[in-house]
Amino acid sequence: MAGRGKSSSDIRTEIAIVGGGLAGGLIALALRKRHPDMQVMLIEGQDVLGGNHRWSWFDSDLDASGTELLAPFRKAEWQGYDVHFPAYSRKLPSHYRSLTSEDFDAALRRELGQNAIHTGRTVSALDVQGVTLNDGRRISARTVIDCRGPGPSEHLTGGWQVFMGRITRTDRPHGVEKPIIMDASVDQHGAYRFVYVLPLGANDLFVEDTYYQDSPVLDRNALSGRLDRYHIRNDWHGEILGGETGILPVITGGDFAAFQQENRTFGVSCAGAKGGFVHPLTSYTLPFAVETALAIAEEAELPGEQLAALMETRARRHWAKTNFYRRLGAMLFGAAKPGERYRVFERFYRLDETLIERFYAGKSRFSDKARVLIGKPPVPVTKAIGALTGKGAPLVAQKETIG
Template sequence: MTERMFDIAIVGGGLAGGLTALAVHRAHPQLRLALFEAGEVFGGNHRWSWFASDLDDAGTDLLASFRKTEWPGGYDVAFPAHSRTLGSAYRSLASPDFDAALRRELPQEAIRTRSRVVALAANGITLDNGEHISARTVVDCRDFQPSPHLRGGWQVFMGRNLRADTPHGLARPIVMDARVAQHDAYRFVYTLPLGAEELFVEDTYYADSPVLDRNALSGRIDRYCAAMGWHGDILGGETGVLPVITGGDFAAYRRDLREPGVVQIGARGGFTHPLTSYTLPCAVANALVLAREAMLPGEQLAALFEKRAHAHWRTMRFFRRLGRMLFDAARPDERYRIFERFYRLREPLIERFYAGAPTYGDKLRILSGKPPVPVTDAVRALLGKGSPLVHEKPQ
């Protein structure tokens, strides 16, 4: 058995872990750090997208070195009774570019792919090959863990990269196209024009169950692309099941997963937008905070992020309530009406909503007027507990 020593060991090479490693290395290049990822590459097989308004200048700077696609001309949304173009700049980062930038910027000794961690403690980690690695600080950035302590529904999706036979003619992203059959969920298709002939098309569902029927979703993407006149070769794709958290006992959730003295951030730590399932703004903010405080002892960092997690949970209360109305007050095939109404609101409000920072006035405006769900059903949903997030991810 061998043993090595690092200042900071980061477990999980996804978005939160990779950005944290990059931020720490930039702020403290003298520290010995390592980023441990069980897979072959950092970031897995994913695409992360965000509005430019989601990040401040420091966050934008952290992502500056990543190759990404940007649309300064805004984006479109489309619903059965309402379509609109919004002016917010939109950006997207694919996991191969995420992996390439980390390998380019991090020290060689920090890159530890194909390294599955089986145990974490405040003073180090153990790999599945028996190797023990000591560290002054251990940071847990692994994926979300389903839990009976949390309530909500699921965001189920399948994405496809397509190279069309002819130019597709799409000038900007379609962030939501809900003019499609709903299939017992809030369903919309999300499309990014990545080049003159290249597209990323994703079929997304706000569903009560985490079941992902690959054949059904693939066929629906086929039909959507055919209806849009897009024909060509499939270059790749991705699937996913994300939690949409509407309530629960967050303290119990954290207690179940917490290792004493281990810093816990990322989706597993509860750092996500509970309604949209976006993690990038949280991942950026936490990476910058950890980099700023990286010289603190590990136990103090763990306590700091414990407080941040509970503060984030309190801040996101409004979104969890909206999620309960979405899942428990609206009929599945009528859930789109909630978003259709939302996208009639003023654009600055919409930007603050996605950034997770609505004002008090924004909240009143979202809830005012004729509700898109029956009032009695909305009240019942708000008073109810919702369904536990205990389903296993599909294989």
């Protein structure tokens, strides 16, 4: 398939990255570190990079090269975290980190320089030879990488992770010393619900209300009220500084080849969620975004078409590698009653902490998988079998539906 030709007015670069979220920003950074003289353009439709997000991860999610890639970013860090369930609470020793989109944007602007970053630029089309902006300007490139999020897909099945987060500056020290990764001791409200708490400072808290639910409905009034009550229950009062909401797919199955075809543009590499590089059950993206960025930097001198083919192969391997997590997700949504889904995680968090870390990193060993599955199952066996053999619900809802 031929791309459009060049004109004398084209802007030219070696690599054009479309989408300045986590995946695109990390690719640009990895390229700058590995190939400091390579011309790279990072193109983002919004005025800031990274949107309005927070990304968190365990130290063990990344190897030494991944940790080095993230070194320029200002991060919150803690040694250890807590989980709470109706039957028990537990303290775990893992080192945990968190990065905000504001710090992501600031570090990338410092590391890449303004010549490489082009925010507020909406892309109308892209192809193997470059990118066309909404204002008609053309950016010609040897390699084009599409890091924009995918649209709803009838080729994937699953459920939804719906959340609302809030940052509060309390009027007195809140007393929370370590993150609470899951507080599932709360009312479930017809889904697997847990509250996530990060102490960002002596008086600053990030609190997020999260639901694994069958539909993508985000009821802002209901979630805001529940956050209010959670703060009151813990005697946290103060000024709300900001917040975020989101609806993420929890992938339980589907036809990945058809998904790739749906998102394919000839000769254009796909990365991030558009390429399928996510944890299908937790919706984590950071460890996979880091791995992908380093892999692209390693092969950045390949022609664009060859890099695109390499990335598709890499994505298919990732899909095969994460099948175990999709099967667990299928059982979570298909076999457990919505209000009792917490029992699956309640049982999981009794296991060895290194197994838990490998699970979140998408690096579960065969022995880990066996350990997760053996013993008394938290869901009925007959329903689990039915969930694994069923087709599941297509992930075709709009990005956000307000209830």
